[in-house]
Amino acid sequence: MHIQVIFRVIGLMIMVFSLTLIPPILVSLIYSDGALQAFLYAFVINLVGGAVVWFPFRNFRGDLKIRDGFLITVLFWSVLGLFGSVPFVLTTDPELTFTDSLFESVSALTTTGATILTHIDSLPESILFYRQWLQWLGGMGIIVLAVAIMPMLGVGGMQLYRAETPGPVKDSKLTPRIAETAKALWYIYATLTAVCTLGYWAAGMTFFDALCHSFSTVAIGGFSTHDASIGYFDSVLIEAICTLFMLISALNFGLHFYAWRHKSVWHYFKDSEAQFFFFLLFSTITMASIVLAITSTYDWATSIRYAIFESVSIATTAGFGTSDFSVWPHFLPFLLIVTSFAGGCASSTGGGMKVIRILLILKQGFREIQRLVHPNAVIPVKVGGKAIEERVVSAVWGFFSAYLLVYVMLMIGLMATGIDQVTAWSAVAATLNNLGPGLGEVAANFASINDPSKWMLCFAMLLGRLEVFTLLVLFTPMFWQR
Amino acid sequence: MHIQVIFRVIGLMIMVFSLTLIPPILVSLIYSDGALQAFLYAFVINLVGGAVVWFPFRNFRGDLKIRDGFLITVLFWSVLGLFGSVPFVLTTDPELTFTDSLFESVSALTTTGATILTHIDSLPESILFYRQWLQWLGGMGIIVLAVAIMPMLGVGGMQLYRAETPGPVKDSKLTPRIAETAKALWYIYATLTAVCTLGYWAAGMTFFDALCHSFSTVAIGGFSTHDASIGYFDSVLIEAICTLFMLISALNFGLHFYAWRHKSVWHYFKDSEAQFFFFLLFSTITMASIVLAITSTYDWATSIRYAIFESVSIATTAGFGTSDFSVWPHFLPFLLIVTSFAGGCASSTGGGMKVIRILLILKQGFREIQRLVHPNAVIPVKVGGKAIEERVVSAVWGFFSAYLLVYVMLMIGLMATGIDQVTAWSAVAATLNNLGPGLGEVAANFASINDPSKWMLCFAMLLGRLEVFTLLVLFTPMFWQR
């Protein structure tokens, strides 16, 4: 472990992060919304805070190894979550506790989109902008993490992507090609955002709303500048644009990278994960449409409209809303939240366990049945015609069981504070899957939840975003030995 | 497939099963309880029904293969479930629908112990006896299934027990040593029942109650002759006896077999699964005692007494009750039901996923963490000092994911009929884990559940008892090919 080098990196990271407060400062200046002071103070605090961490270690150099990668990744999200909360702590409108500020900041950076705020429409523009902006930055971080770092760390079977995606490969040094990869991904991500913004704007949003919503759409974050979320606009066109960009952002960015570099689109159709993702979505939408229509919840056209939007929004783990779940047959919201466990594709801004893992698990479940019928046959698990290494498969299993174990423990933790079972169930799903909204008490927001639960849910958001193991491994003595 | 031979076997099985109606007939004669006619008719119906199935195929012989084993196993439980329901259909006190009769019969034979009956205390003695007796027979079937048949079929990693337990090994013929093994297990099972009966009787139960409750204790069935279950007796001694025999019956009967043959007890203490089982129980009991006491639900002594009994009763999946959960802090019943997912040890009469599988899953989860820290090390998964084959491990994973998938699908199915989430959650847990009682609407009994849900729950009980895959495999075209 190179603790000093890590401190230097984290200090630098915080200083760079303080620069991200400049755009909300400009927004506050433009709108004269009264939040300027909070952001200016926050800027100084973060810059100085970063410098204090960096200064004592500024001369330490050294190559970072894989094990350092775990620590840096965890520190990146937790430390930035902490510093990201400073403007929320300082602002007087809204007046927020430290716990609520941290919750909002972690929720934004992990692109979860669970909020403790109420009456969002009346908040200062710079605060609204900042939440969306944090999601966008978080989304960018997730892409780099997923494409460049996770395959190297090999968390939860993600070594699967080592050979196929760009990024530093097969050696144990955490250095060269990350920067190059990150730059290409940044172009793709920024381009998607720009196009999405223009789309929303052309479809009738104000430019401010268009920009803010494109941030949270491309990041699959789900924050909005309105309490009614996308439903505020009541526009089929805006919903269609949102749906399209949620889908694009929930695909593996490795595919976008390939499209960018090779000017090709056909590989999207050949990708097993993408195929399975659309199959799952199509099944969910069909089922939801039929159920909404035959139960006369809405007419057919409205049923299909809402079914498409809500299914995509929840299955991709974006968490935008257009309609009121409380009038739906109550097993549908349950079913939709179950789909968020699959979530987006690997290396996307989506949450959940990732479609590729569910696909691998189902394939192996099917193999077990084959083995029962043909006990002596050797049957490999294949994805896209390629046999998957036993090691990747077992890493995926490990991930799956750790995910569920953590899920149940968090649920028990929440219930121990007195929260009812349905709320606890959906609150943990909403945070661990980086989804956002839940059911029961947390259907609209997390304001009424007690503080210990908010801390547990912050932890859940980080666990989800860090693919569980990246964070869990730090709690083992083994990690810290030698 | 040897369909004709299988029909012959099933026909014989039904005829033999009709003989099991003789004890309830005797009970009805002794108590003159008015149910005699129902049992006599049922006897004739089952005997004739079995003969009708058997007669056309009486001359077909042939060795049965592994694949036939799946079909026979599934038919054994489903067909006997059907024929076992005949007395419930015919009796006029209680007056039961076919669905309810089938539910009660399947619940008894699978030793689930979920009931659709209310006001149990006032039922005819022969009906009461018959329910307990069916559980006892079911328990016997489960032991033979688990010790002699499952290891051979290799369902869910149970080939793990091929070498270690008696039974027909390593060749693909379903014949010789099953009878021998079954006989030894029968002695053990009958001895346990006899000792348990004497214990209950000496502790103050009537002989009838003692016998009936020993049936459902040793079978980990959980049926009682009283609405208040074991709580009816309000006796610490009876609870202690019940706890002891639930624990014994939840251990691997392979251990009892070894004890029987080698006159040894030390091997119990060296068994990894048993160690982990007691570790889980001890943790649950400690936690439940402390929570009950510090929340002033009961005084300390009562807290410990109820915590021990309820933890053992639910973790072993027996499902007996002594206290009213509704006054408990509501996360405790949730936690207890979560423990029923682990359930009993493999090759016991307990339900759930079985302790050994949970142990293997945790060990492999731990190995994944080790692999993250030491990416190049080769780390085997060991139980009791012996490395477990990769094939067994992946079969356990397959089992785990199939179990959870089935769980979620059944839950969605129940909710689609209008059942609330907590009731659906606990009803599926109660049946798939072969536990018995649930929470919400099904805390006391399943009488108020709609008929389609009762059918789904019957299916869940069979799935749980047949280790999911044994039943699922029949729904694949692959199974029926060639």
Ligand SMILES: [K+]
């Ligand atoms: K989200």
Ligand SMILES: [K+]
């Ligand atoms: K039971």
